[in-house]
Amino acid sequence: MNNNNPTSHQTRFGLLPSDWSCLSLGDLVHDVSYGSSSKSAKVGNVPVLRMGNMQDGFLDWNDLVYTSDAVEISKYELKKNTVLFNRTNTVDLVGKAAIYRGERPAIYAGYLIKINNKPELLNSEYLNYVLNTNQIKSYNKLILSVAVSQANINGQKLKTYPIPVPPHIDEQTAIASALSDVDTLLTELEKLIAKKQAIKTASMQQLLTGKTRLPQFATYTEGADEGKRKGTKSSELGKIPEDWDVEKIGSVVSITTGSRNTQDKLSSGKYPFFVRSQTIERIDTYSFDGEAVLTAGDGVGTGKIFHYINGKFDYHQRVYLMHNFGDRIDGYYFYIYFSNFFYDRIMSMTAKSSVDSVRREMIADMLITLPSKEEQVATATILSDMDNEIQTLEQRLTKTRQIKQGMMQQLLTGRTRLPLKKHETEQDGGS
Template sequence: MQTMTNIAESHGQEGSLAGNESTETPTVYKKTEVGVIPDDWESENLCNITIYLGAGRSKINRSGGSYPIYGSTGIIGYNNHFDHSGPAILVARVGANAGKLNAVSGKYGVTDNTIIIKLKDDFSLHFIVSLLEIKRLNSLVFGSGQPLITGTQLKKLLICSPPLHEQKAIAAALSDVDELIEGLDKLIAKKRDIKQATMQQLLTGKRHLPGFDGEWDEKKIGELASITTGARNTQDRKINGRYPFFVRSSTVERIDSFCYQGEAVLTAGDGVGTGKVYHYVNGRFDFHQRVYKISDFNESLDGYFFYLYFSHNFFQRISLLTAKSSVDSVRMDMIANMQIPLPPLQEQTAIASVLSDMDEELRTLEARRDKTKVLKQGMMQELLMGRIRLV
């Protein structure tokens, strides 16, 4: 029997996983309509493993109730009556969420824009959910208007399944990875909250780092740095270009030219990223004609400290100036006239170092989570087609 570590190690090796040398009895495979699967697995239509597959009919009670009512996005209301009970798989049937999966249990209702799948006793709910995930049900969607998946399509869907004990082993292995990803998500959220609170304290002088005290000065950005816009258009980008090319989004493009070399902070001047997209860079780069570059910092201003304060506070400033919940564009004077706190340079550097370390810790955790998600996708393909066996 392979452990989770064995699976991860096997997944990183080249060649056929099914062909790895082993002291265990080799798995015999067979060709089926769904692909090559172990000889003791079955290939059949989804309707053959269900006791019920059809759209819901429940209604929401505006006064509420004790039982949840599920729609295509999850719980959308409550009612005093339930129409279904027990474990089931819900599949969004209509709209942008068509194909989205949700596992439910207990007593509940389901609206008519969602399909209910109830399985026979010799099938694991969580195994079948994982199997349907890799089937990418949204690829079944049809219709040029309102996207739609039908119960008839799902009933004809070909699936493969091992004996129940192996279904449960596979579901448990994937659940372990889900728990790891969920744990990392919670840790990342906690670290972000801590960083946010720390920024609120340190960037406003409400709390000083050890060894620092006293009042801070305050000056306008225009007195401390140069502010300019670029001269390039998005069409100037080059795939695999030599230098970063900053446009009006969080995506950093590439280009074969550079117009500036040094430390700078960049932000979108209009578009969907207005007031929300910020970049810190120290090197050669080029930038879009509607992106603002703030650079050539006064000797009294640490560039990274400025980036932290500016990216944390600028959107609030321009929202107040425009008296709108969304901001269409930024004028240069909105940046130049913004007052920023100016502690002694040594204290700025110390604050920037603390917050930079927090950013690095977050990046490390996010990279670990993202790598785990990729690993899970690979594991699903191997486990759910029987190329790796757990029993």
């Protein structure tokens, strides 16, 4: 890469190298065209891509609808490496652009615009990256029309978009290729994280129900049954290992709520303050110091949001605090079990109505399986290690996304130039 850029000029897209142009999109395309307005269904021959399938630069192939209309398919069938643009929806969703890479035959719906670029002037992958820059997102908001809650950018306005154009089409291709390599890395990381998540979920279901035992706990280690595989028994929670117990949560942990005098303070403080479904900082001193699991008693996230903490913190009166873990239960094992089974159990207790609030007795009466504490710790350690591995991968994913954003800003503004092969520049006069 070459960061030398001695001369530049100001354009509608921003500061560009002196040998780059800034042209309106309309000068670089044959035309732009609206998609199909025919009805689609959950079954059919060909997917109809909609605004919901548009992400930042790529297509999400989940939640598809289909058509079997031969006329519509013939008229709106997409060609590989076609850029699509979302022309209407909320202010935040209008202007999303993505490239169709020929993943499978598809047509596009009426709220999308297909950009038919002139390939000798504009590389479609390069265009896709340009349309997802911060500069273009700002331009979206500048020119969109808003009626009530619906925003719109029509084809004519789309043609006014400022596009930075390097002097050689090969430079566009090189930029697109470099960014595509990062996208490939992001995709592989996302797949790996999804795989690790699936393994963790399956492992939790097996280990927390005793369907799979860790080797050191699966067989008897002494007495007449030494070496014999442990059996199962019936319980209120179904079949469980014969050496496990089932207890009510209220009999193995303490359950309390915060003081009614607690005041929500959004100032920066020393200790975390748990208030319903959020974590904010509190200026007051803490009211608890130790190992605990917390869940919201009402509001957004009721029955679904949980925290594990071992330290000093304060908490709101409508947050339930479970603590005082003794010889029979490990705190982190309880957190993993509770956060995985609590919501479904609560829903069953409320006759499948929505959970507006949780009463203390709902928690206290919930049943939990109890292996030996030694097995609980071993299980929690394995699952925690899996979680830490996933978190490390997610941090790497976040960092790679940040790197990509930085590369886009550098490459698509010419601040950093990629070296081109000598014969490529010589073909254009050796400039």
